Amino acid sequence: xxxxxxxxxxxxxxxxxxxxxxxxxxxxxxxxxxxxxxxxxxxxxxxxxxxxxxxxxxxxxxxxxxxxxxxxxxxxxxxxxxxxxxxxxxxxxxxxxxxxxxxxxxxxxxxxxxxxxxxxxxxxxxxxxxxxxxxxxxxxxxxxxxxxxxxxxxxxxxxxxxxxxxxxxxxxxxxxxxxxxxxxxxxxxxxxxxxxxxxxxxxxxxxxxxxxxxxxxxxxxxxxxxxxxxxxxxxxxxxxxxxxxxxxxxxxxxxxxxxxxxxxxxxxxxxxxxx
Numbered sequence: 001x002x003x004x005x006x007x008x009x010x011x012x013x014x015x016x017x018x019x020x021x022x023x024x025x026x027x028x029x030x031x032x033x034x035x036x037x038x039x040x041x042x043x044x045x046x047x048x049x050x051x052x053x054x055x056x057x058x059x060x061x062x063x064x065x066x067x068x069x070x071x072x073x074x075x076x077x078x079x080x081x082x083x084x085x086x087x088x089x090x091x092x093x094x095x096x097x098x099x100x101x102x103x104x105x106x107x108x109x110x111x112x113x114x115x116x117x118x119x120x121x122x123x124x125x126x127x128x129x130x131x132x133x134x135x136x137x138x139x140x141x142x143x144x145x146x147x148x149x150x151x152x153x154x155x156x157x158x159x160x161x162x163x164x165x166x167x168x169x170x171x172x173x174x175x176x177x178x179x180x181x182x183x184x185x186x187x188x189x190x191x192x193x194x195x196x197x198x199x200x201x202x203x204x205x206x207x208x209x210x211x212x213x214x215x216x217x218x219x220x221x222x223x224x225x226x227x228x229x230x231x232x233x234x235x236x237x238x239x240x241x242x243x244x245x246x247x248x249x250x251x252x253x254x255x256x257x258x259x260x261x262x263x264x265x266x267x268x269x270x271x272x273x274x275x
Contacts, residue, residue, distance in 0.1 A: 005094060006075035008034045008036065009021065010036045010085075015040075019047050022054070028093060032053075037059065039058060063167070086196060088116060096188075100190055104188070106184045107185065109149050110185075111147045111188055112191040122198035126255065143186065157183065208266035211264060211268075214232065215271055235260070236259050237261060
């Protein structure tokens with residue numbers, strides 16, 4: 001890669017997925033692996049410590065936003081890859097993603113995503129979501145925080161700040177980053193496997209959690225509330241569904257509708273509780 005790379009893995013209660021995640025990380029031969037554990041109550045840390053040289057940090061007052069920054073601050077290299085417990089890296093994925101960073105001249109590059117399974121409704125629908133909305137390579141204004149490679153110099157201007165939003169880490173961070181037009185973010189051609197548990201209850205809970213994060217974001221940045229409401233009430237259920245139908249993936253339309261609707265429910269519940 002030409003530069004040394006630190007990998008930061010933020011997890012909480014991931015004993016069912018952490019081993020496969022770290023096997024993939026180590027297959028890429030990074031210079032440093034840091035695991036930030038959100039005070040897990042299962043065997044996550046014990047399993048992680050089986051891997052040679054891993055640096056484990058237990059975050060006592062944990063939330064994902066805070067844990068991201070803890071890992072970045074602990075990293076000793078200029079390049080930092082953020083990987084989550086549900087990611088399954090293949091050998092040379094990180095080298096390929098770094099090449100994408102160089103090719104598109106980016107300060108942060110996110111990998112595209114593919115599902116670990118092509119069977120079952122939830123895996124197929126989520127895979128369609130990624131293909132239709134997220135996986136197009138090139139510069140973007142909004143990307144996800146993982147799986148991604150960062151130039152650590154980015155954090156001299158913008159840091160993850162859990163006093164702003166603690167539930168969801170990416171929306172607020174990327175919005176504040178957009179205030180610095182000299183910093184470029186985008187998506188690479190490299191695609192990383194993501195292993196989600198395919199269960200309706202899990203998706204409902206996750207979408208509502210995203211909605212709570214959307215509410216935190218709108219409370220801190222009220223000027224962005226109209227755009228967020230359009231995103232949840234129009235873009236997801238209608239525009240993305242129409243895009244799926246046009247692409248021959250009509251089966252994904254109910255998934256998009258559920259995603260937008262349940263995120264709006266989570267946002268509404270957040271504000272009702274705040275009132």
